[in-house]
Amino acid sequence: MPSTSRIEIRNALASGAIDLNGGNVVAWQPRGQAAVIWMSPRPVFAEGRAVHGGVPIIFPWFGAGRTGTMSPSHGLVRTLPWQLQRQVDDAEGTSVELSLDALTVCDPTWQGRFRLTTRVHFGDTFRQELIVENTSTQLLNFEESSHAYLHVSDVEQVRIQGLDGCAYDNQVAGQPERGLQVGDLVFAAETDRIYHCGGPVTLHDVGLDRSLVVSTKETANLVVWNPWARKSETFADFETGSWRSMVCVEGSNVRDASICLEPGETHVMTFMLAVGNSAEG
Ligand code: TA6
Numbered sequence: 001m002p003s004t005s006r007i008e009i010r011n012a013l014a015s016g017a018i019d020l021n022g023g024n025v026v027a028w029q030p031r032g033q034a035a036v037i038w039m040s041p042r043p044v045f046a047e048g049r050a051v052h053g054g055v056p057i058i059f060p061w062f063g064a065g066r067t068g069t070m071s072p073s074h075g076l077v078r079t080l081p082w083q084l085q086r087q088v089d090d091a092e093g094t095s096v097e098l099s100l101d102a103l104t105v106c107d108p109t110w111q112g113r114f115r116l117t118t119r120v121h122f123g124d125t126f127r128q129e130l131i132v133e134n135t136s137t138q139l140l141n142f143e144e145s146s147h148a149y150l151h152v153s154d155v156e157q158v159r160i161q162g163l164d165g166c167a168y169d170n171q172v173a174g175q176p177e178r179g180l181q182v183g184d185l186v187f188a189a190e191t192d193r194i195y196h197c198g199g200p201v202t203l204h205d206v207g208l209d210r211s212l213v214v215s216t217k218e219t220a221n222l223v224v225w226n227p228w229a230r231k232s233e234t235f236a237d238f239e240t241g242s243w244r245s246m247v248c249v250e251g252s253n254v255r256d257a258s259i260c261l262e263p264g265e266t267h268v269m270t271f272m273l274a275v276g277n278s279a280e281g
């Protein structure tokens with residue numbers, strides 16, 4: 001179903017799109033390259049609905065939050081309507097700024113008042129900033145993530161370099177809760193890990209003959225996720241085999257790395273992508 005709130009981007013270096021619903025970057029494709037951002041084949045773009053795909057903004061809690069009881073999954077803002085503040089074209093590409101003005105959440109499980117801004121740059125490289133301002137008189141404690149869905153040729157044919165020696169929390173049920181990465185990360189089963197490092201990492205994709213560098217600023221965690229066949233069957237917006245063509249690499253501050261802001265303080269998290277021409281890149 002097409003979105004009625006979509007901003008389409010086309011410049012000399014790339015094309016892309018943002019859905020104002022959730023401020024989700026639903027596409028980025030540098031000129032001459034296959035799509036970099038992945039979108040599920042049957043998304044429903046509507047206020048209040050989350051999609052699997054794009055770069056959803058996760059805030060103020062990740063998954064079910066630090067208590068494991070928070071709802072909805074992945075926070076409040078990925079299904080809210082964001083406002084377009086400005087769109088500027090220059091020689092480097094197109095920059096778009098969206099905001100969610102002074103939202104107050106007063107729930108028994110989470111309380112806070114904040115202003116969120118996202119600045120997204122679409123050029124031959126990609127950049128998403130999430131700017132969080134504490135507009136309350138209380139401490140603001142939150143988790144956040146740029147939950148990027150990346151398009152790959154076949155998840156079983158890619159490897160992620162740059163995590164060697166990094167500790168991780170394992171979110172796959174029935175597996176040890178903690179681990180230490182040895183060598184490159186390859187995929188042979190459901191994978192759902194919160195790494196205790198912020199990159200950079202390089203995703204080598206032989207099938208697309210390219211490498212993708214994922215880098216961040218002000219992030220303590222990279223989350224890496226692929227649901228594999230069985231779990232993806234529970235997602236209404238996936239089709240059989242869709243899971244093969246995606247992997248999430250998410251710049252994040254979650255769990256013990258959640259952020260605390262004093263009243264009036266601001267935090268900026270940055271997530272960046274750059275494509276190299278060879279799989280060895
Ligand atoms: O970032 C990984 C993760 O938290 C997984 O545990 C998985 O559930 C995924 O995000 C998608 O979550 P969603 O609420 O969009 O189905």
